[in-house]
Amino acid sequence: MFESAEIGHKIDKAAYELEVPKLREALLDAQFELAQNAKFQVIIIIGGVDGAGKGETVNLLNEWMDPRHIQTHAFSDQTDEERERPYMWRFWRALPPKGKIGILFGSWYTEPIVNRVMGHTKSAHLDKRLEEIVRFEKMLTDEGALVLKFWFHLSKERQEARLKSLEKDPKTRWRVTDTDWERFKHYDKFRKISEHSLRLSSRAEAPWIVVEGEDPRYRSLTVGKTLLAAIEEKLKDGGTHEKSNGFPLLPALDKRSVIKQLDPGLKLAKRDYEKQLEHLQGKLNLLSRHPEFKKRSVVAVFEGSDAGGKGGAIKRITGALDARQYQVTPIAAPTEEERAHPYLWRFWRHLPRLGRFTVFDRSWYGRVLVERIEGFCSEADWMRAYSEINDFEQELAQSGAIVFKFWLAISKEEQLKRFEEREKIGFKRFKITDEDWRNREKWDAYELAVCDMVDRTSTDIAPWTLVEANDKYYARIKILRTLCDRIERSLPPV
Amino acid sequence: MFESAEIGHKIDKAAYELEVPKLREALLDAQFELAQNAKFQVIIIIGGVDGAGKGETVNLLNEWMDPRHIQTHAFSDQTDEERERPYMWRFWRALPPKGKIGILFGSWYTEPIVNRVMGHTKSAHLDKRLEEIVRFEKMLTDEGALVLKFWFHLSKERQEARLKSLEKDPKTRWRVTDTDWERFKHYDKFRKISEHSLRLSSRAEAPWIVVEGEDPRYRSLTVGKTLLAAIEEKLKDGGTHEKSNGFPLLPALDKRSVIKQLDPGLKLAKRDYEKQLEHLQGKLNLLSRHPEFKKRSVVAVFEGSDAGGKGGAIKRITGALDARQYQVTPIAAPTEEERAHPYLWRFWRHLPRLGRFTVFDRSWYGRVLVERIEGFCSEADWMRAYSEINDFEQELAQSGAIVFKFWLAISKEEQLKRFEEREKIGFKRFKITDEDWRNREKWDAYELAVCDMVDRTSTDIAPWTLVEANDKYYARIKILRTLCDRIERSLPPV
Numbered sequence: 001m002f003e004s005a006e007i008g009h010k011i012d013k014a015a016y017e018l019e020v021p022k023l024r025e026a027l028l029d030a031q032f033e034l035a036q037n038a039k040f041q042v043i044i045i046i047g048g049v050d051g052a053g054k055g056e057t058v059n060l061l062n063e064w065m066d067p068r069h070i071q072t073h074a075f076s077d078q079t080d081e082e083r084e085r086p087y088m089w090r091f092w093r094a095l096p097p098k099g100k101i102g103i104l105f106g107s108w109y110t111e112p113i114v115n116r117v118m119g120h121t122k123s124a125h126l127d128k129r130l131e132e133i134v135r136f137e138k139m140l141t142d143e144g145a146l147v148l149k150f151w152f153h154l155s156k157e158r159q160e161a162r163l164k165s166l167e168k169d170p171k172t173r174w175r176v177t178d179t180d181w182e183r184f185k186h187y188d189k190f191r192k193i194s195e196h197s198l199r200l201s202s203r204a205e206a207p208w209i210v211v212e213g214e215d216p217r218y219r220s221l222t223v224g225k226t227l228l229a230a231i232e233e234k235l236k237d238g239g240t241h242e243k244s245n246g247f248p249l250l251p252a253l254d255k256r257s258v259i260k261q262l263d264p265g266l267k268l269a270k271r272d273y274e275k276q277l278e279h280l281q282g283k284l285n286l287l288s289r290h291p292e293f294k295k296r297s298v299v300a301v302f303e304g305s306d307a308g309g310k311g312g313a314i315k316r317i318t319g320a321l322d323a324r325q326y327q328v329t330p331i332a333a334p335t336e337e338e339r340a341h342p343y344l345w346r347f348w349r350h351l352p353r354l355g356r357f358t359v360f361d362r363s364w365y366g367r368v369l370v371e372r373i374e375g376f377c378s379e380a381d382w383m384r385a386y387s388e389i390n391d392f393e394q395e396l397a398q399s400g401a402i403v404f405k406f407w408l409a410i411s412k413e414e415q416l417k418r419f420e421e422r423e424k425i426g427f428k429r430f431k432i433t434d435e436d437w438r439n440r441e442k443w444d445a446y447e448l449a450v451c452d453m454v455d456r457t458s459t460d461i462a463p464w465t466l467v468e469a470n471d472k473y474y475a476r477i478k479i480l481r482t483l484c485d486r487i488e489r490s491l492p493p494v
Numbered sequence: 495m496f497e498s499a500e501i502g503h504k505i506d507k508a509a510y511e512l513e514v515p516k517l518r519e520a521l522l523d524a525q526f527e528l529a530q531n532a533k534f535q536v537i538i539i540i541g542g543v544d545g546a547g548k549g550e551t552v553n554l555l556n557e558w559m560d561p562r563h564i565q566t567h568a569f570s571d572q573t574d575e576e577r578e579r580p581y582m583w584r585f586w587r588a589l590p591p592k593g594k595i596g597i598l599f600g601s602w603y604t605e606p607i608v609n610r611v612m613g614h615t616k617s618a619h620l621d622k623r624l625e626e627i628v629r630f631e632k633m634l635t636d637e638g639a640l641v642l643k644f645w646f647h648l649s650k651e652r653q654e655a656r657l658k659s660l661e662k663d664p665k666t667r668w669r670v671t672d673t674d675w676e677r678f679k680h681y682d683k684f685r686k687i688s689e690h691s692l693r694l695s696s697r698a699e700a701p702w703i704v705v706e707g708e709d710p711r712y713r714s715l716t717v718g719k720t721l722l723a724a725i726e727e728k729l730k731d732g733g734t735h736e737k738s739n740g741f742p743l744l745p746a747l748d749k750r751s752v753i754k755q756l757d758p759g760l761k762l763a764k765r766d767y768e769k770q771l772e773h774l775q776g777k778l779n780l781l782s783r784h785p786e787f788k789k790r791s792v793v794a795v796f797e798g799s800d801a802g803g804k805g806g807a808i809k810r811i812t813g814a815l816d817a818r819q820y821q822v823t824p825i826a827a828p829t830e831e832e833r834a835h836p837y838l839w840r841f842w843r844h845l846p847r848l849g850r851f852t853v854f855d856r857s858w859y860g861r862v863l864v865e866r867i868e869g870f871c872s873e874a875d876w877m878r879a880y881s882e883i884n885d886f887e888q889e890l891a892q893s894g895a896i897v898f899k900f901w902l903a904i905s906k907e908e909q910l911k912r913f914e915e916r917e918k919i920g921f922k923r924f925k926i927t928d929e930d931w932r933n934r935e936k937w938d939a940y941e942l943a944v945c946d947m948v949d950r951t952s953t954d955i956a957p958w959t960l961v962e963a964n965d966k967y968y969a970r971i972k973i974l975r976t977l978c979d980r981i982e983r984s985l986p987p988v
Contacts, residue, residue, distance in 0.1 A: 068805070073818075324552070326566075
């Protein structure tokens with residue numbers, strides 16, 4: 001992959017000076033149009049060999065374009081707030097909104113490659129990480145982002161010469177650190193592993209562009225022109241992206257489904273409920289103060305039919321916990337900032353640090369439920385959401401989160417009863433809206449969507465718990481018991 | 495102040511059980527209405543003596559109300575991201591948006607009081623901090639927030655008894671830490687300093703409510719009823735707040751002004767410009783890499799007439815810096831999340847960590863410029879903005895930021911010339927809009943507003959630099975020189 005970047009590419013000064021003013025003008029125009037139409041964002045990833053002009057190029061892009069619409073992020077050591085969340089959290093924070101250009105200096109590639117070069121990880125581990133990255137970038141491009149990945153390359157001889165010449169000049173000496181020389185020792189291994197990584201992560205949606213770093217004029221023009229062409233091309237089709245079509249999901253031909261299998265008659269007497277509630281809340285409280293829980297977190301998702309009893313169930317959980325330790329996040333329509341980012345961004349914002357609980361009252365599953373049914377997103381969008389969500393939950397689990405997902409299922413008759421009861425009560429907050437009645441008419445469509453959701457996203461690390469919720473007592477106890485059991489199993493015995 | 499909270503207040507069980515269901519119902523209704531109308535937020539501050547029921551009360555409020563619309567924040571040690579920003583940043587992050595209730599367990603009071611009790615600070619320092627707090631809370635209430643401050647009190651004997659009884663019970667033993675006993679040793683001093691602090695910070699807009707912590711029923715009912723009454727009262731007037739009227743600011747009677755004093759004829763020849771530009775950019779680059787700059791940051795604000803040359807001037811600054819070290823933040827209309835918070839919230843979000851530059855292209859001064867002139871906020875709002883801004887910039891300076899504010903002044907004739915030139919150029923991004931022409935008609939109003947702004951917000955720690963900008967070369971050099979000079983003076987010589 002690097003052969004073409006070791007042949008001494010060069011642009012002479014006259015040609016360069018002729019080209020640059022036009023290029024700058026065109027880049028500024030493209031950037032302006034990008035900001036105006038705000039249909040997509042540009043994510044530029046900068047990687048490669050030290051001394052190959054990465055920093056110079058980033059500075060040049062800021063100089064050529066309007067720095068007010070560029071966000072440059074350099075990633076060095078993680079902050080403590082970052083360390084206590086899934087690894088990708090720091091990158092989600094840095095994603096530019098639509099209309100902007102984000103330059104990521106160092107990226108999700110740095111750590112996996114460096115760790116492999118240094119021998120901290122095995123080759124299988126690197127490949128697994130690369131596969132995750134490919135899926136992540138696919139999500140970005142599916143969400144409409146333009147992802148450009150530049151790899152700056154120098155041959156071994158050239159890199160050595162370059163580092164030495166930087167060191168010789170008093171003006172640039174500060175730029176060569178011991179780390180640079182330390183890394184240079186590993187050049188061959190770095191090259192081999194980089195090449196492997198680039199190969200596995202170069203896909204049609206987000207290919208790597210390898211740039212020979214020796215000649216500043218060549219490298220600058222290459223990056224500038226590539227960037228310009230990519231933005232102009234994407235602006236041309238109005239910033240919309242090709243949607244690979246999904247295909248219709250059919251309900252099972254025998255009409256059986258995980259939801260229909262549930263026993264609507266399950267109930268619990270009030271006395272039993274009260275006894276078990278006290279016991280389980282006490283247990284949950286003890287678990288939340290388990291010394292090892294400081295290294296874990298709980299993410300609990302509540303979904304269910306309207307009037308299914310989510311609010312009441314959530315209160316039985318929070319009632320067992322210290323208020324300093326949990327956050328309940330109700331999910332409503334996204335704000336304008338949230339709409340300017342990939343779909344999952346608004347959930348990443350709310351992820352708990354270690355040692356804490358976050359309860360989502362409705363969640364990212366809106367994508368494959370209400371958004372699917374109401375047509376708020378295209379079929380292709382909700383079809384790909386299943387695997388995006390699975391990836392997301394895997395990242396949560398890898399970072400120490402114990403992920404729970406509860407579906408509170410009531411029967412159509414029970415819902416009607418509850419709606420009618422609520423209409424009788426005077427409290428404003430229980431008012432039944434037209435929308436509730438409209439949703440009810442789509443009962444079968446929802447049931448199908450729920451079954452698809454469970455089939456496609458119930459995983460070992462983040463299983464769905466289907467809760468028979470016609471009886472509130474039964475439902476609450478089942479939820480609390482599920483929480484206690486799995487948290488207990490996830491922690492070492494005291 | 496604590497006398498009434500040492501007389502053994504009590505509520506008997508029967509009365510309590512009669513009251514609580516009604517109170518809970520009413521609180522839920524009030525909370526629902528608050529969420530629906532979303533005109534203001536409720537900020538509940540919890541402070542006081544250890545063992546006086548602070549934690550229990552926070553949990554109870556979450557139990558009584560709907561935890562989905564409550565955000566509880568406990569403040570312990572600062573994270574590293576917090577340590578590198580002004581002290582108040584962590585609290586700004588935690589402010590609830592309109593429609594929500596935020597419970598702050600530990601608050602901006604904790605550290606000043608504890609540091610004084612431990613003898614780490616002098617009494618004058620505490621008073622200064624309290625004065626800042628009073629101003630901060632005034633800003634919150636002026637912005638429409640409901641601020642409730644509960645102080646939980648116990649007499650010395652009661653506190654000792656309470657800690658001992660908690661320790662005796664195996665179920666609650668974990669709650670009494672060595673720190674609690676350590677702090678108990680300082681009870682008398684803590685009481686004296688707390689009383690002093692409460693007195694200085696109790697104002698009509700945000701009074702302290704001292705609650706005797708001994709009897710859980712008394713304390714819970716007191717907090718619940720106070721909260722309910724306060725929310726209901728504020729909902730009644732539609733969530734709007736009384737606006738203390740400002741009074742008209744008159745221009746100086748002799749028509750002289752800091753803006754009119756500027757010499758529109760100042761200019762610089764291209765050759766001189768190029769020489770000085772290179773020199774100053776080199777110097778700025780060196781300063782940005784000064785080892786001591788790691789403990790400082792730069793916040794540079796650009797304001798000025800339309801077509802005044804802000805963009806070009808900003809590029810001459812960023813051109814001297816490494817892109818990893820700066821962020822340019824253009825300020826446009828606030829997003830919906832930003833509108834749901836106090837005015838300055840959207841600037842706090844963008845504050846740099848230490849060692850970095852943030853350039854604001856337009857800024858918080860919009861409040862006293864465009865918002866004043868277009869009537870986007872009331873006279874009372876922009877009148878109080880002057881002191882809120884001064885407080886904000888003082889916090890910036892105290893945290894190590896070097897604050898620059900540039901006003902780029904061009905003459906009315908020069909603006910016309912530039913508008914006409916821009917209309918001739920083909921580039922879309924230089925299009926002159928109707929709004930630009932409309933703003934131009936308000937030239938005199940803007941000039942008056944600029945003079946008021948400079949008079950009221952140019953301070954020693956954050957001075958305004960008025961830049962004669964008819965000549966772009968002259969303006970850019972003056973700006974770069976101002977930056978270099980003051981950064982250089984702020985750093986020890988190498």
